[in-house]
Amino acid sequence: MAVVTRDGDTATAAGASRPAAASRPMASRLFASRLFSSMAGLDLLARIWWTCLSISLFAGLWEFCWAMGWADPKLLPPPHIFLGNIAEQGKFFNTATRWQVGSSMTEGPSAFESVLITAGATTARVFVGLVLASVLAIGVGVLVRYHRVFDRLVLPTITLLSPVSPIAWLPVAIFLFGIGNAPAIFMVVVALFFHMVLATINQIDGVNGNLINVARTMGASKPQIYARVIVPAILPGMLAVLRLNLFGAWMVVLVAESTGVGYGIGQVIMLARNTFNPSLVFFTIAIIGVLGFVFDWLLRIAQRRILYWLPDTTERLRGL
């Protein structure tokens, strides 16, 4: 404990050693209690239980309508039909591999694998696009506020382009990148980038001026102020923006895929539409739903990890 040995004063030493020594076991105890305490476990179980209940209720209602004959199984097939036969549904997935010259229906990945490959490919595009867009947007946003000339040069164009619907960029994506992963990722980046730049600038302008002034009085340089005050201060807002834009990213990637840009879930939806296959449509919707749910959940975990200092406010309004 360097704190103690450096300081001759015994009072300071005694005082200083206490919290430092206490902090480590406390931290590990906290960690353990988070993971293993029955309370936390019960909490998680309860949340899973409610999620399952919520979904079962919805599915049950649907099945009920089908059983009563209100829902036409040809148009609105209930979950047990469209989820029941993955082998049948899997035929339509990962068609890119299947349609390669020389591959027959029996070669290549199994139906289940096909579904996984397709879903994985789409997810990867969303993920890569999201990361690229965030890094670019935060970088450009910070630069806009950092350099006045850059601001003047770049901001008008960004403001002009931000209201353009990402769908309008689709032809551009195809002109520039042809088919494959690149155009789909490009679409995700374009859909998020402009909004996120403006959001970053907004967040920077909203940083508490006192925090910046504290750093200034302590002799921090401009780069130090940006790196140590402004970026951490805008992170919470930026992650919130990212989570809100996740929806947009999924929408755009499906559109990009459905217009023949590469292969993926979007393409399967298009196939289902063109072949009038409601069962496949609902199967794909279910997959997208699950993927979106998992994605949001992972992002929330990341958010809690990165923003360790924010108090948990989810329960704040419960007692009202």
Next chain:
Amino acid sequence: MAFEMTPRFSSKDAVVCRGVGKTWAAGTKRAHEALRDIDLDIKPGEFVVFLGPSGCGKSTLLYLIAGLEDATEGRIWSFSEEVETPSPERSLIFQETSLFPWLTVWQNVSFGLSIRGASQEERRSVAAEALQRVGLIAAMDKRPDELSGGMRQRVAVARALAMRPKVLLMDEPFAALDVQTRARMQEFLLDVWRDSGASVLFVTHHIDEAVALADRVVVFTSRPGRIKTIVPVDLPRPRNLFSREAEAMRIQLTELLRDEVDRAFAEQEAFAVPA
């Protein structure tokens, strides 16, 4: 503590203001004169309290002296150097708490050292020492969110002290504290002040606090803030705040302030009702 009643320019003074004025948003329609014609000399090691009605520009003057804002009129020097930018030699403790929420208490306190690239060990030991002085050593590894308002303000004091400033600018630092804690903090501040030899410029609304702390009390007029008068507090330290002299001092300051507060209110009311 030698001081003169009549301000006199001396290049060795801790702070020298000459004809300082500040107009916010100068040159626009929303121009707003906050300070006018401030002449002030603060000796090294002097404890000066600013007293004045709310909105008269006390915080503004501290910002100018800290170098965070530029004066629109006049010039400011500190230890014979003109104030142009903020400097670690002049630490400002803000009216609202301003700790970095993403850093622990000790990291907040040693933020200035980390800017200079000090090692983790040095930072931690300096932080421990500063926190020891404000009685918060046990909260070292907590986050600001986990502290009470008063504790946060004490951390802010520790953070300013860790910079070992020559001029300590304090903007109503104890306004949020209870009477007991405030008395403790005042004693502690006087100890620190005596040990460090720094000049302290201290803003408060509390006349008791002014009498307890100050070598001189600068009384401001209502907006635009000018110096109404400077009252020397010739009470021996440690002070007996229940003495007759202390009481007389409080009465004198109360009288001086009352007119200005009345005027400030009248003006702000006129402001609220469009003519």
